[in-house]
Amino acid sequence: MRKTRQILDMNAFAPGDAAQTPEVSRRLGNLGAASVLFYRDPIEMVRAEGAWMEARDGRRYLDFYNNVPSVGHSHPAVVAAVSDQIGRLNTNTRYVVQVVDDYIDALKAILPEALANVVMTCSGSEANDLALRVARAVSGARGVIVSETAYHGNTDLVTQVSPSAWKQGSGPDWLERVPPPSAGEDFEASVCRAAAALQRRGHGVAALLVDSIFSSDGVFADPPGVLDAAVAAVRRAGGLFIADEVQPGFGRTGSAFWGFARHGAEPDIVTMGKPMGNGFPMAAMAARPDHLAAFCRDVGYFNTFGGNPVAAAAGLAVLRVIRDDGLQQNAARMGARLASGLHRLAATSLRIGDTRGAGLFLGVDVVDPDGVPDPDTTSRIINGLRDEGVLIGAAGKYGATLKVRPPLCLSADEVDLFLAAFGRVIAG
Ligand SMILES: Cc1ncc(COP(=O)(O)O)c(C=O)c1O
Incomplete structure (x- = not known):
């Protein structure tokens, strides 16, 4: 039987996942059992603007996960x-x-x-x-x-x-x-x-x-x-x-x-x-x-x-x-561009099942070659995208649906950048 996943468990850091930095240890010590960090190797963020977040090491990430700064980070x-x-x-x-x-x-x-x-x-x-x-x-x-x-x-x-x-x-x-x-x-x-x-x-x-x-x-x-x-x-x-x-x-x-x-x-x-x-x-x-x-x-x-x-x-x-800024209209336009790009990629990969959603909120099912929901491959894609400089999360009963949810100020170039990174990761 497939294991159902708890929402806070998806793409979460677990102590022992990676060599723990002093900053991560300090966080775990402070927040204790209620601590939830993204990624096996958590990212320390220092600033953000528009659709982009910047880590302490200077690396920039395209934020396709976070729907809170919806009109753009630090607008x-x-x-x-x-x-x-x-x-x-x-x-x-x-x-x-x-x-x-x-x-x-x-x-x-x-x-x-x-x-x-x-x-x-x-x-x-x-x-x-x-x-x-x-x-x-x-x-x-x-x-x-x-x-x-x-x-x-x-x-x-x-x-x-x-x-x-x-x-x-x-x-x-x-x-x-x-x-x-x-x-x-x-x-x-x-x-x-x-x-x-x-x-x-x-x-x-x-x-x-x-x-x-x-x-x-x-x-x-x-x-x-x-x-x-x-x-x-x-x-x-x-x-x-x-x-x-x-x-x-x-x-x-x-x-x-x-x-x-x-x-x-x-x-x-x-x-x-x-x-x-x-x-x-x-x-x-x-x-x-x-x-x-x-x-x-x-x-x-x-x-x-x-x-x-x-x-x-x-x-x-x-x-x-x-x-x-016409952001609802932009969500419709960029959402359509994103959805058609994802459908194109789905046609080339056995690992992508159904792609669905509305505007800038899409769900992409990740499946094994038999079409069964595949949380392990979902996790591999999430971590692969992070290596490509893109942040994304998972949802669904089995944690095998990618949640594609970028800010509403997204540009066509940013959509294309995501699609190119996603294409490389699912082909990898
Ligand atoms: C659909 C939905 N309702 C309510 C909440 C709770 O909101 P908050 O975390 O601000 O308490 C969330 C948070 O993720 C949510 O996704």
Whole structure:
């Protein structure tokens, strides 16, 4: 039987992997068992700009992994906005500070109109934690449906709905897992079965929580519209649809600003994070006012750092850069160039299975000659690309899908550079 892989285990350094440098030893000593470093031979980074990161030894790496600095590492507009705001005022949301409401107004202008309340948090995990609590308060039910290899964050509650983070066990009784909408899977039928199972066990259905590009499941973007019928089924069962936009949001999929919008689905709650501040830690949950009020009847919510003015300034700069630099359109154009190059390479290699995705978020299955998912070759490709000066990661149930996720400011030359390096590595 093939071994399933835990998300933090993919391409991770393990003590004993390589001759340990003093810097790596210091890191392990400081972070202990919770330490996670990339690569068998970890890289010490010192600076980054655009799509490029630079290591202490002066080597430059093309960043095809990191979707946090989505408008480009150290983008000057974000740096200026953050520096300016932190030099003037940084405080919490118990004061009226206009940049915070300017940001929320700008965000609401691109969200479904019904989601008129936004709660700012510091991480995607906090946003999903709150979203689940709101869904439970509104529905009066406890049951949650997620995808098979989902990752939604690191709080106690959210870890329980993040199977890809579990090292052992099978999750709580109030959780049902469904396969992502891949070939041959009827997503609606799976969600209906999951809802019925939760009802049979007396939990009811509080929410369907999905990352609308199913990134940790291995990147499943198609067919557009596949979420609709499943969402309708969850609503019939009394639950809410929570769209986790931490990965696909902010223009990455090219054809839409949000992953759920690509599917034409209307979420009851949207959560977001990662690219929102281009590296400045910020996240949010957007919900209907009556839903948020239902939650706040029992308990209040305050987040000391959530919604601080510096985060708002960073977020506003990110939205402006995406609009002014046409980054969503660039994601569509460069994504198409990247996808066609990958398809060309796949036609020449038995080791490349399915290639799929949307915009600048692609998944490339790595298989053995019999077409079986091949995590060892995936790891060889990841390390080979690192030797070529390209950073890339893995996802999927078996850790055998390459996650191709460069910044949205990517140029055609950078796409071609990646394809050339990838071609050499898979031929090697
Ligand atoms: C889909 C998804 N949701 C939520 C999270 C959690 O976000 P954070 O790490 O900011 O808490 C992640 C992080 O990887 C994610 O990929």
